[in-house]
């Protein structure tokens with residue numbers, strides 16, 4: 641497999657016409673950052689108020705949209721089997737089937753569903769499947785090849801009814817978003833009281849990041865913010881979620897030539913919850929409005 645980080649980095653670095661804007665903290669909205677890590681073409685700061693690591697400045701939204709084009713589709717199609725396999729491991733760890741099966745038509749939304757493999761899986765389990773995908777080609781592929789219900793838009797634009805979904809899943813999405821708080825507020829609105837979210841994102845408070853720093857697999861132009869366990873859980877709690885489960889895994893990039901080292905390091909990361917990818921499962925509390 642090609643070096644994914646290198647691919648993404650090159651692709652983004654080739655974009656010369658993006659306009660950038662200065663940002664308040666995407667999570668707490670304060671304007672009190674300190675320098676964290678200069679990546680050359682982009683720059684990470686750390687919010688002194690809530691500790692979130694985020695890019696400042698960032699491309700304006702219209703230019704960000706342009707990144708999710710045919711090249712992005714190619715990247716997703718080349719990797720969707722691997723991504724799906726990892727998602728299945730996570731669902732197994734959180735007891736997804738034993739907790740929710742039989743699904744009995746419960747509504748499952750996958751935001752950033754890519755080519756729809758996960759949706760096809762939950763559909764088979766008996767969920768009513770809904771997908772949101774910003775990349776037009778990926779959305780089309782999901783509908784035509786995987787026969788799942790996907791719309792090509794953002795969550796905010798989709799305009800679902802209040803309290804509509806029983807489960808909302810978003811994997812490797814939240815770190816790409818321009819408006820994190822607006823997004824989480826919309827998730828809360830469309831999730832039924834007592835409903836569950838399953839969130840997966842890179843984890844910066846990890847030995848993986850401390851070892852690789854600028855070379856870390858998740859320090860890439862498309863990752864506008866990088867969460868720690870603390871900042872992710874704080875974001876969810878601030879929106880009224882109750883954390884039910886949390887785990888982390890992963891250490892060495894998948895394309896590493898040091899397969900033996902990778903195996904040992906990955907095993908260590910998962911066992912001791914020190915991985916550089918974190919999954920949090922949380923429930924929308926019943927008294928929320």
Ligand SMILES: [Zn+2]
Nearest residue numbers: 665668687690
């Ligand atoms: Zn902040």
